[in-house]
Amino acid sequence: MTSAKKNSIVSIDIGSTWTKGARFEFDDAGALQFAGQTRRPTSVTDLAAAFGEVHAALGGGDGETVFSSSARGGLAIAALGLVPDLTLKVAKTAALSAGGKITGVYAYKLNADDLAALDSPKIDIILFCGGTDGGNESIVLYNAEMLRGLRSDATIIYAGNRRLAPQVAELLRDRPLVVTENLLPELDAPRTENVNRAIRQIFFEKIVRGKGLDRIEAACRVRALPTPAALFEFCRLLSERSGQSFGLLDLGGATTDFYSCCEAVDPDAGIVFKGVPEPFAARTVEADLGLRVSAGTVFDRVEDEAFRDYIEKVSAMPGHLAVTPAEVEFDRRLAEKCCVEAMLRHAGGRRTFYAASGRIEVQHGRDLRKLRTIIATGGYFTGDGEMEFARAVSFAAALHPEKLLPCHARFFPDRSYLLIHLANLARLHPEPAAAFALDYLRKIVAYENADWCV
C-alpha cells in the first residue's frame, strides 16, 4: 500500500452501551496483525471520555486512529415521500444505507398529527422527497408549507422534484436545510449517492462535532462514520475484493440489521421485475427484532412459560447475560428467530403467473439465492453463541416457497467481534483489511470445524 504508512492503527466504535476498541499492526509484508482489544462503558454525557480511555489503553497515540459511532442509538431519520412504493421507498433505502435509523415514514400530504410527530427533538434528519423531476408539485409544496411549522432543529434534506427546489429553499430558509438532487429523478432510475453524502455530513455535524468528538477527530485522517455505514461499505468492499456476493447480519439487543451485496435480479430470461430498481448493496433494519430491548416483539406468541418469563426478564434488563443452560437455549431461540425473520424481510419474492402466453415469473425485491457467504456479527456470536443456520434457513424456505432466500450460503460468526474494526480500518487500508477479514472468517470455520456454521 502507501509508503507513508504508519505501523499501527487503532479502531474505536462508540456504541450506546460500550465503547469498543482494537489495535492492529502492520507486519513487514504490509499485512495486518491483530494486537489487542478492549472496551469501556459509554457515558451518554461525555462520549469522548470512554473514547479517550480506550484510545490510551490501546496505545493509540503513536499511530493512526479511525472511529465509528452508533451512540444515542444512531442517527434518527424521518422519511417523507409521495407514493409509498416509489419516492417513499427510495427515501427509506437511502436513509438505511447511509447508516440511519428510521423513526417514521410519511406518504402523501402531512397532517397536523404527522407534523407533531416530526417536531420531536429525537429526530436528527427529515428526509423530504416527492415527485420525479418535472413530476408532482402540489403535494410536495403543500408538505413544504407544513414543514415551516416545525420548531425542532432537525435538518431537512430536500431531495424531491428538482423543479421545486428553489421554492422549497425559499419556504424553509429559516431552518437547517440541505438541498440535494432528486432521489428519484425518473421512475426507473433512483439516485441515492448525494443524499447519502448529505446524511453523513449531517452525522458529522450533529453527532461528532456536537459531542466533543471533533477534538479526537482532528487527529484522524478520515471522518467518522455511523457504525452501520462503516459495515455497509465494508460488506461492499469484501464483495468487490472476493468477487463473491456477501451478506452480513448484525444481531443486536434492540435491532437486527441485514446487509446484502449481490445482483438483486437474476438476469434469467422470463422474469418480470416489479418496483423501483434494486441497488447492488442494500441494508434493512428490523427494530422489532433483537435479543434484549426488543425481545418482547420477536415472537407473536410464546407457549412455553419459562421462555416467556425469560423474555420479560431480558427486556427489562438488557444487560443480562444467559447463565443456565436453559437461558442459553432461550437466547439461541431468540437469535435464530431474529436472524431468519430479518432475512425473510430483506429477501424479495417471486410468484408464478399462468397467462395466455404461458408461465411468467414476477419478482419483487431482492433475489438472495446466490448469496454464498453470510457473516454474523454482534455480541451473541462472540464467545460460543450457536445457530443451526443452514437448518433454520431451509426450514424458512420450506415455509415460504415464494421467498428468494440464501439457501446455499455459508455462515461465518464474528467470534472476536472484529468486523466493525476491520470495517473502520478498511477506510484507510482497504486491501489489508479485506485480506485480514477473509482470512479471519476462514479460520473461524476451520477452527470450530463445526457443521452448524456451514
Add this chain to the structure above:
Amino acid sequence: MSDKGKLVLGVIGADCHAVGNKILEAVLRDYGFEVANLRVMVSQQEFIDAALETEADAIIVSSLYGHGEIDCQGLRENCIERGLEDIILYVGGNLVVGKTPPEVIAAKFKAMGFDRVWSPDTDLLEMCKVLDHDIREKKQHRQH
C-alpha cells in the same frame, strides 16, 4: 422539459406482450411527450402510483391478450379514489377475445371511464395528435 404533456404507459394485467409497448414508447417520445414506461404486467395500482409521482396528464393502457376488460375494470374509480379525478385515460389493443365490432368495444370501455379507445389498426401518429389535443383542452379547462 416538454410542453406536450406527461404520460404513464404500460401493458395491463398479466399481459407480457413487450414489442407493441416499445413501439408505442418510441412513437410517443418522438412526438414530444414525456413518457414513464412501466412496461409489461402492470397493475392498476402501479399505473396510479406512477401517475401521482410524475404528475402525469394521461395514462395510456395497452392490452393485447384478450383479458383487457377484466383488467381495466375499476381503473377510473381507483384514479378518483386516489386524487386523480381528471386524468385522461386511454386504452388500446386487442381488448376482447373474438369478433366484436369496434364500436361495441369502444362503448364498453368508455362506460368504464376511458376517454378514448383504440383498435389494433390505429395510426399511432393520428393518436398522438388526438392525445395532444385532449391534453391541451384539459389544461385550458383547468385554467378556467
